[in-house]
Amino acid sequence: MGGIGARKALTPRELTRVGERLSFVYLERCTVHREDNAITAEDAEGTRFIPAATIGTLLLGPGTRVTHKAMSLLGECGAGVVWVGEYGVRYYAGGRALSRSAGLAEAQARVWANRRTRLEVARAMYRMRFPDEDPSKATRRQLLGMEGDRLKAVYREESLRTGVPWYGRKYTPGDFDSGDPPNQGITSAAQCMYGVAHAVVAALGCSPALGFVHSGHELSFVLDVADLYKTDVGIPAAFDAAAEGPIDVGGRTRRLLRERINDTGLLDRCVKDIKTLLLPGGEDAEVEDAADQVNLQSDGGAEFVSGINHGVIW
Structure with a gap:
């Protein structure tokens, strides 16, 4: 039987919506690693498994060590990672966007x-x-x-x-x-x-x-x-x-x-x-965030697909 880490990795279109994730998980004095598709937190009391795709923000407090594999999984799942001080009372660094759209x-x-x-x-x-x-x-x-x-x-x-x-x-x-x-x-x-x-x-x-x-x-x-x-x-x-x-x-x-x-x-x-x-249509406005596409700006607000030599137009 598959365990909590047996979930398949998510594609950009399958990323858990931010509103459906856990608010945040605070860890301190442990080693954060990856096992299959779950994050593990290991300390003297044992190992805890955390489904990476359900984390909104992972707060890493003092004494935490995080492996490259763990960060790779968190990045793939679009989880926010924030390094904080003791008690979570100081922000040091962090970030990661679920959205591909600007x-x-x-x-x-x-x-x-x-x-x-x-x-x-x-x-x-x-x-x-x-x-x-x-x-x-x-x-x-x-x-x-x-x-x-x-x-x-x-x-x-x-x-x-x-x-x-x-x-x-x-x-x-x-x-x-x-x-x-x-x-x-x-x-x-x-x-x-x-x-x-x-x-x-x-x-x-x-x-x-x-x-x-x-x-x-x-x-x-x-x-x-x-x-x-x-x-x-x-x-x-x-x-x-x-x-x-x-x-x-x-x-x-x-x-x-x-x-x-x-x-x-x-x-x-x-x-x-x-x-x-921020949006003229308010909360009901939709912003496409699944497409991983870069465009080129032109005059009059027009945009062209990048990656193509459009030549010189006079």
Whole structure:
């Protein structure tokens, strides 16, 4: 009888849709290898098998070693791979796109390149987060102030709901343990959400750098997307984890997030939200991502098939 690794390798047309994958798998202090078409994680307690085609993002924490064969399989399956710090609270490197098409990336570049449409997308992002407010006339400075006020209110509400004392947002880069339990949970939740958002952004073939709220960083759009779910997914999970006690808040937050992301279909929601923000047809617009084809640009928006000498046309 075939085991979990007996599944055949997937072709580009058979790749599991990003919305149907597990949210993320976090590994640390183990060796990641490949057996047939499954990823294995081996440590002192034994070997675990993980179907590569069902992984949205593989988070590799401290002490992990990954083989070339494992990376080859993850690449073939289109899984996102992100190298993170301890507790998953620092992003180092990663990426891998499921999409072969530049359709969404080009749509993103078009709305980003125009200041008016860039502000419209920023307003739409705010409206997604806080649908009871109308930001249609807000400037960027006003949007930042509105967001700050709403976040402070969410922190207070979550503190009252869970009974966890709240003294304000405090995080010292590089010193995770210096924060109190709710701050540790919020930091851990944010970094996990960055990993998930980065995987979806890469899977759709978008540019992580072209942000509409954040700017100047190679992951600006990733930060934008992750923030869409901060108040209804990330922060509540952080306070719930902190309410259980001060030990291993980061680990509990990650586990709670994994459950809630899977239970709520957040990856699929993330895909729809990005398409709604970037495409004229919104979430119902289709972008062909199975074809692995490169075209040549010509005048008037026309394109020709590459790989052919078209000659000189005057």
